[in-house]
Amino acid sequence: MQTNFDEIINRKNTNSIKYEPGVLKEMFGSEDLLPMWVADMDFKCPDVIVNAILERATHGIYGYSDMDDAFYDVFIDWNMRRNQWKIERDWICYSPGIVPAVNYIVQAFCHTGDKVIIQNPVYYPFSQAILNNGAQVIYNPLVKIENQYKMDFDHLEEIVKDSRVKLFILCNPHNPIGRVWSEEDLLRLGEICIAHDVIVVSDEIHSDLILKGHKHIPFASLSENFAEHSITCMSPSKTFNIAGLQISNIVIPNANIRATFQTILENNAIRHPNIFGIVAQKAAYGEGEQWLEEVLEYIEGNMDYIDAFVKARLPEIKFQKPEATYLAWLDFSGLGMDQLSLEKWMHHEVKLALDEGYIFGEGGEGFERINVACPRSVVVEALERIEKAVALRR
Ligand SMILES: Cc1ncc(COP(=O)(O)O)c(C=O)c1O
Numbered sequence: 001m002q003t004n005f006d007e008i009i010n011r012k013n014t015n016s017i018k019y020e021p022g023v024l025k026e027m028f029g030s031e032d033l034l035p036m037w038v039a040d041m042d043f044k045c046p047d048v049i050v051n052a053i054l055e056r057a058t059h060g061i062y063g064y065s066d067m068d069d070a071f072y073d074v075f076i077d078w079n080m081r082r083n084q085w086k087i088e089r090d091w092i093c094y095s096p097g098i099v100p101a102v103n104y105i106v107q108a109f110c111h112t113g114d115k116v117i118i119q120n121p122v123y124y125p126f127s128q129a130i131l132n133n134g135a136q137v138i139y140n141p142l143v144k145i146e147n148q149y150k151m152d153f154d155h156l157e158e159i160v161k162d163s164r165v166k167l168f169i170l171c172n173p174h175n176p177i178g179r180v181w182s183e184e185d186l187l188r189l190g191e192i193c194i195a196h197d198v199i200v201v202s203d204e205i206h207s208d209l210i211l212k213g214h215k216h217i218p219f220a221s222l223s224e225n226f227a228e229h230s231i232t233c234m235s236p237s238k239t240f241n242i243a244g245l246q247i248s249n250i251v252i253p254n255a256n257i258r259a260t261f262q263t264i265l266e267n268n269a270i271r272h273p274n275i276f277g278i279v280a281q282k283a284a285y286g287e288g289e290q291w292l293e294e295v296l297e298y299i300e301g302n303m304d305y306i307d308a309f310v311k312a313r314l315p316e317i318k319f320q321k322p323e324a325t326y327l328a329w330l331d332f333s334g335l336g337m338d339q340l341s342l343e344k345w346m347h348h349e350v351k352l353a354l355d356e357g358y359i360f361g362e363g364g365e366g367f368e369r370i371n372v373a374c375p376r377s378v379v380v381e382a383l384e385r386i387e388k389a390v391a392l393r394r
Helices: 022-027 047-057 069-083 100-110 123-132 153-159 184-195 223-228 235-238 254-268 274-289 289-313 339-350 374-389
Strands: 092-095 114-116 135-140 144-147 148-150 165-171 199-203 229-236 248-250 325-329 367-371
Touching: 047 274, 069 274, 092 100, 092 153, 100 123, 100 165, 100 199, 100 248, 100 254, 114 123, 123 135, 144 248, 153 184, 165 184, 184 199, 184 223, 223 229, 235 274, 235 289, 254 289, 289 325, 289 374, 339 374
Parallel strands: 114 135, 114 165, 165 199, 199 229
Antiparallel strands: 092 248, 144 148, 229 248, 325 367
């Protein structure tokens, strides 16, 4: 490995929301917790990105900026090479992030009271985006069969019949449960949604973070018909740890859907990206692939470490290794605590700042989401803190 992912880098006083003492105190009630919640990495992004930003920074003029051919070409090539998906340049729209994009999409395609389907437990800003923009959330809860989360197609067939359902938000790979949806799942889902004229909004922000033995399939790559009924949200932000640069690519093959989305962007004056986001995307997709392979190997090692530790030393806790993402989804329900007691115990006894499972919606209670894009020693420290606190309850 060229990069030393074991290095501990001090992120305090860097405006990091994960590490700012004020934020920790406000959100978790204490500053001395080990923060493993918000989904960014504690690793430095690839040198190729740092160098590209340094070079641009020394120019010294940071005026209004726009994308150039190279910005689009690296993204198109990346998708062709890694996902075998051919994207036309015209399909790509800018958004400062995927959460903003999901909000704009709800504004664009839902009138007050229209409905949007999500599959809980799922990334909680989806429901916020729906509710904050006057639409209603309709749940198609994931079901757990033989320790594996699955989509409930029978239930989906029923709820999608409602003519007020306008959008289905797919999370692929699925945060927080870490599944990479199969071609069979995506085909069935697409057929059901298209039959009822529901647009599939496919959030694929984690699609480069695929662990061994799995393969990401962009929903829109499955057929022209799927592409025509879809909006795909992608970004180099999770992949290369550049979320603070606020750049994302919203891919909309259907010209009418794209025009409607672009009107909302116009109405919100979303036009010119941050110059450093442009520079970073070019360096990331253009030259960052080797680094990505290395970081994935390291994350895989962290997941394997958790798996072995939990099996050997924490029989009360269940862990299913994810297929993608750097987010471990651990089931603490065996400890017999309700969600608020578990949260309190995590903050006051274990001393970890995590995302509580219940914030991802029904089905998340009793779980904790742990961000393991960090040095192995931090993962070890977190697990040992859990082990110590669990031992006191035995
Ligand atoms: C599924 C999913 N979508 C979107 C985001 C955030 O996107 P952005 O930072 O581009 O708004 C996250 C961050 O964790 C995520 O997990």
